Amino acid sequence: MISASSTRDIDNEIGVLGETANTITNWGGSTIAADGIRCEGQINLKIINNVINGGNGTASAVVGISLHRSELQLLLRIMRSVTT
Amino acid sequence: MSGTKTIPGDFATIKEAIDNLNAQGVGAGGVTFNVAAGHTETASNVVISILTDPPTAANPVVFQKSGAGVNPLITAAPGISPSFDGIIKFSGADFITFDAIDLLDPNTNTGDGVVEWGYALMRASTTDGSQNNVIKNCVITLQKISSLTYGIYIANRDINGATVVPADLNGQNSYNKIIWKHYIQCL
Known part of the structure; x- marks a missing residue:
């Protein structure tokens, strides 16, 4: 879910x-x-009630929920999400 | 187009229904496509772009499983691009729901034939994003051999992968919901 830094999705x-x-x-x-x-690039994004299970063998960074340019994400809510 | 339609029945496939939807637009009350449980078809790069009489809050479009049994399944035909093939692509499309319509990119698709996106919600232009769509109860299975695969891709791009920076609120991909028993897995 990716938007521009200048005009963010809502x-x-x-x-x-x-x-x-x-x-x-x-x-x-x-x-x-x-x-x-x-x-x-999101505003008022909600990430709620997700189960994220990565597979094996990744030889680099593995991130369950990745929030890039997080300073641009106003009113971000992450609730009841589990990553393994 | 309005009322309730059946697939198969009124239309043989979901792709055929979308092609007609793109040509005819949506009438009063919207249109619901009941897709029979167990229905299967093969397609890729199916673009939803309804320029005349587009869906609205009062006139929405719904694709949903009908009857008991396994979810309808769209299996990806081989893609054509190394980076921007999708099974279902929204091009500035609004007020559309896919409920229990599964997607699969089989491992028989190789090279440029690999399909990178399951459902892709993209911008048609700087002033026309994909908004108020719902994707739920779907199982999306893609291949791990590409680093560009996304089960649901809502991005700052058009359907051909070109960057599109929105010029106004209408150009944003906003108010979309990805909810309820939605599985994304990779082969």
Whole structure:
């Protein structure tokens, strides 16, 4: 979920409380850094109730929830999200 | 187009329904496509771009599984690009829901045939982003052999991967929801 630093996306949501969690599994596995959820340039972004399980063998950074340019993300909410 | 349509039935495939939707637009009350459980088809780079009578809050578009059984499945046809193939691509499309429509890029797609994006919500222009869409109850399975694969890709780009910086609020990809039992996994 990536937007521009000058004009950011608004009110996007990944996951919701009260329902079965989103599940992201078996990603990565190479020499390249891998993210389960990657977000840039968001306003009022909600990341709620997600289960993120990376796969084996990634020979670089593995990040469950990656928030780039986080200084641009106003009103960010991350709740009940589990990464392994 | 409006009312309730069946796939297969009114349309043989989801791709055929989208092609017609792009040509006809959406009428009063919106349109719901009931896709039979167990339905399968093969397609890639299916673009949703409804320029005439586009969906609105009052006239939304819904693709949803109908009946008991496994989710409908779109298997990716071989892609054509090394970096920007998608199975379903939104091009500035709004108020569209995909509910329990699964996507798969099989490992028989190799090289440029690998499909990098499952659902891709992209900008049509600097003043036309994809907004108010919902993707839920879907299983998206892509390949790990590409570092460019994204199950759901909402990005600062158009459907061909070119960077598009929004000029105003309409150009943003905003108010989208990815919810409820949504699985993204990789082969």
